[in-house]
Structures are given as C-alpha cells and as structure tokens.
Amino acid sequence: MNEDVAKVASSTPLWIMAFIFVGIVMFQALIFLKVAKKSAPDVGMTSKEVKTAIRTGFISSLGPSFGIAIVLISLIALLGSPLTLMRIGIIGSAATESAAAGIGANAFGMELTSENFSTQAFTTVVWTMCLGGMGWLLFAALFTKSLGNTQKKIEKKNPKAMKIISSAAMLGAFGYLASEQMVTSVTHTIAGIAALFSMVVIMIVAEKGNFSWLKESALGIAMVIGMASAYFTTLF
Amino acid sequence: MCLVPPLYLSFILDAHPGWGPIFTGLVGYAGFIGIMWVLEPITYYPTLGIAGTYLAFLTGNIANMCLPCSVSAQKAIGAESGSRKAEIAGVFGIAIASLVNIVVIVLIILAGTYILSIIPPAIESSFAFVLPAIFGAVLGQFAYKTPTYGVIAVVVGMAVLFAPIFSLIKIALCVALMISIILYMEKQKDKKENTN
Numbered sequence: 001m002n003e004d005v006a007k008v009a010s011s012t013p014l015w016i017m018a019f020i021f022v023g024i025v026m027f028q029a030l031i032f033l034k035v036a037k038k039s040a041p042d043v044g045m046t047s048k049e050v051k052t053a054i055r056t057g058f059i060s061s062l063g064p065s066f067g068i069a070i071v072l073i074s075l076i077a078l079l080g081s082p083l084t085l086m087r088i089g090i091i092g093s094a095a096t097e098s099a100a101a102g103i104g105a106n107a108f109g110m111e112l113t114s115e116n117f118s119t120q121a122f123t124t125v126v127w128t129m130c131l132g133g134m135g136w137l138l139f140a141a142l143f144t145k146s147l148g149n150t151q152k153k154i155e156k157k158n159p160k161a162m163k164i165i166s167s168a169a170m171l172g173a174f175g176y177l178a179s180e181q182m183v184t185s186v187t188h189t190i191a192g193i194a195a196l197f198s199m200v201v202i203m204i205v206a207e208k209g210n211f212s213w214l215k216e217s218a219l220g221i222a223m224v225i226g227m228a229s230a231y232f233t234t235l236f
Numbered sequence: 237m238c239l240v241p242p243l244y245l246s247f248i249l250d251a252h253p254g255w256g257p258i259f260t261g262l263v264g265y266a267g268f269i270g271i272m273w274v275l276e277p278i279t280y281y282p283t284l285g286i287a288g289t290y291l292a293f294l295t296g297n298i299a300n301m302c303l304p305c306s307v308s309a310q311k312a313i314g315a316e317s318g319s320r321k322a323e324i325a326g327v328f329g330i331a332i333a334s335l336v337n338i339v340v341i342v343l344i345i346l347a348g349t350y351i352l353s354i355i356p357p358a359i360e361s362s363f364a365f366v367l368p369a370i371f372g373a374v375l376g377q378f379a380y381k382t383p384t385y386g387v388i389a390v391v392v393g394m395a396v397l398f399a400p401i402f403s404l405i406k407i408a409l410c411v412a413l414m415i416s417i418i419l420y421m422e423k424q425k426d427k428k429e430n431t432n
Contacts, residue, residue: 033328052309057329060309128261178374184368
C-alpha cells in the first residue's frame with residue numbers, strides 16, 4: 001500500500017465509523033439476548049438450559065473467531081485496519097471480502113497489490129464492498145418472512161439442489177479468481193497451487209481425524225503455506 | 237448507514253473514482269456473489285429461524301460460525317429442530333457468538349496493526365502473494381470433497397479468462413457454467429445410482 005492510501009485507510013474518521021458499526025452489531029446482539037431470555041420460559045426453557053445454550057455458543061464461537069487471525073492480518077496489509085474491522089466484523093467473511101477487494105480494484109483498472117494503487121482505487125474497493133455486502137441484508141430483511149415457503153418448494157422439487165448450486169457457484173467464482181491471479185507470474189502460480197493443495201490435504205486430515213479446530217484455521221494455514229512457498233521461490 | 241464510508245471517501249476526501257468504476261465493481265461483485273444473496277438466506281433459514289437469520293446475516297461468517305453455534309446450542313439442550321425452543325436456543329448461540337466474534341476481531345486487529353509495523357521485510361514481501369494464496373485455498377475448501385470439480389473449475393476459469401469476452405460478465409459466466417456443469421454431472425450420477 002502506498003503512503004497516501006495508507007494514510008486515508010487508517011484515518012481517524014474511518015476508525016470512528018468502524019467502531020460505530022461494530023457498536024451497532026454488538027447492541028443488536030445484546031437486544032436479541034435480552035428478548036430471548038425473556039421468551040425462554042414461554043417455550044419451556046429452564047434457566048439451566050439458557051446457561052447451557054449461552055455457554056455452548058461461547059465455546060463454539062472461539063474457534064472460528066481465532067481461526068481467521070492470519071487472514072485478518074493479511075487483509076490489514078491490503079486494506080488497512082478500519083476497513084478490515086468494518087467488513088469482517090460485520091456482514092462479510094474473509095474469503096468473500098478479499099474477492100470483493102480484488103474485483104473493486106480491477107474495476108478501477110488496477111491490482112490491489114500494485115504500487116500505484118491510488119486513493120481513487122481504494123474508494124472503488126470500499127464502494128464495491130459496501131454496496132455488495134448490502135445485498136444479503138436487503139434480501140434477508142425483505143424476504144425473511146416468505147423464505148420458509150420458498151425453501152419448502154425447492155426442497156420438494158430437488159432436495160439436494162440448493163447445496164449443489166451454492167457450492168458450484170463458489171467453485172466457479174474462485175476458479176476464475178484463482179486463475180486470474182495465477183497467470184500474473186510463475187510465483188503467483190506457485191502460491192495459488194501450494195495453497196490449494198495444502199487446503200485439500202488439511203481438510204482431508206481434519207475430516208479423517210475429526211479435528212474441528214484444524215478445519216477452522218485451515219484457511220489461514222493454507223494461505224501461509226502458499227505465501228511462504230511463493231516467497232522461497234523468489235529467493236532463487 | 238453502510239454507505240457512509242464510501243460517501244465520505246468520495247465526496248469529503250475528494251477521492252471519487254467516478255460512477256463508472258463503482259458500477260463495474262458492483263456488477264463484478266454481483267456476478268460472483270449475487271446468487272448467494274438469495275441462496276444463503278433460503279438455505280440457512282430452517283436452522284436459524286427468523287430472528288437468527290437476521291442476526292446471523294448482520295454478523296456475517298454464517299457458514300463457519302453462526303450456523304455451527306446455533307446448531308450446537310440447540311443440540312446442547314436437546315431441542316428438536318424447527319421447534320420454538322430450538323429457535324430461542326439458536327438465538328442465544330448466535331447472539332453470544334456475535335459478541336465473542338467482535339471482541340476477538342477487535343483484539344486481533346489492534347494486535348495485527350502492531351504486528352504489521354514490526355515484521356521483517358522478508359515476510360512483508362510475501363504479502364504480495366496474499367491474493368493467489370487466499371483464492372487458491374478457498375478453491376481447495378470447496379473442491380476437496382470432489383477433486384474433479386476443482387479441476388473443472390480451474391479449466392473453466394482459465395478458458396473464460398482467455399476468452400475474448402467483455403470482462404464485466406466473466407465471473408458471472410464462470411458461475412453460470414459451473415452450476416450447469418455440476419448440476420448435469422450430479423444428474424448423471426443419480427441416474428447411474430438408480431439403474432444399479
């Protein structure tokens with residue numbers, strides 16, 4: 001990231017906005033907790049069961065939250081801290097946000113990692129992420145009520161279809177994005193292929209040994225392996 | 237609300253890139269993930285319930301965090317899925333998960349900013365390969381169960397990349413091609429199983 005962009009990307013107003021967004025999500029989560037606590041007795045939940053549910057939620061969220069640490073740090077290097085906090089703390093996931101960043105930069109006719117990446121290009125990235133992320137919220141807000149019916153209809157017609165379509169869509173998108181990155185140079189190809197293969201190996205090992213912690217940090221580990229192997233080939 | 241940061245950058249800092257690139261970016265994004273706007277809420281709704289769906293989509297990280305947390309909270313108290321009790325248990329799970337997630341992310345980001353300022357240049361230069369590494373890894377995540385699909389995804393990706401078409405629709409085209417190829421292959425598989 002060049003200095004001008006870095007200055008904007010970690011400027012105070014962006015930090016303030018990031019903390020406001022994060023505050024809103026926390027506030028809503030607290031409200032939902034309160035409402036759920038109130039309605040717990042009505043659905044026959046004892047206070048012991050409430051505690052169990054809370055404890056289980058707490059324990060099972062630790063793994064995924066820490067699992068994305070490496071991905072987060074590399075996104076900070078690309079996008080600066082406030083934007084990373086804003087996007088990953090709410091709505092986005094690490095994989096889609098990095099893809100969105102790449103697409104936004106391309107839309108301005110630039111690479112994210114290129115040296116003349118400008119503040120204009122950065123602004124395009126922010127627009128792409130923010131507008132794109134709104135899609136889910138709009139859809140979830142507008143159609144949550146009618147979702148049940150749609151879901152039943154599709155299940156009746158073809159129970160496996162939705163799972164297949166969504167993973168096929170991700171395969172298509174990331175197949176393209178990975179190809180696009182890999183054709184830039186031999187080193188990029190090595191990074192992509194090393195990450196791909198280590199991910200496959202990690203996932204197979206995690207599945208066989210039933211290690212859920214390994215699954216959660218798989219993305220980070222595979223990334224580091226990919227980046228490290230690419231770096232070592234540049235030494236020769 | 238979500239639009240405050242880009243509006244601020246565009247019009248207060250005067251770094252407006254023009255509406256053309258913004259539109260291009262949005263179309264590129266929608267071509268890649270637009271189908272998920274619709275599919276994900278439909279897929280997760282039965283497990284999450286109405287309140288859970290809203291909260292999970294606000295927090296993000298649904299597939300790898302909110303969904304597992306909701307399910308494990310429901311299982312921990314033995315609530316039958318689809319019941320009112322399960323829905324409330326799920327809300328507890330997701331709400332707590334959102335709070336934990338945000339606290340952890342804030343900690344990591346504050347630490348990460350510091351870590352980035354002290355890392356040696358050798359590691360810094362490997363950050364040039366973040367994107368191929370992350371995209372390759374995510375591709376692996378979706379392909380490890382059926383490696384054939386992973387190979388097809390790369391072949392389709394390369395073919396579309398080099399095809400002389402308008403770049404705006406390239407990702408959307410890849411997504412559409414993969415969906416039709418995989419649906420076709422799954423159908424053939426089903427047919428085979430039925431005849432055996």
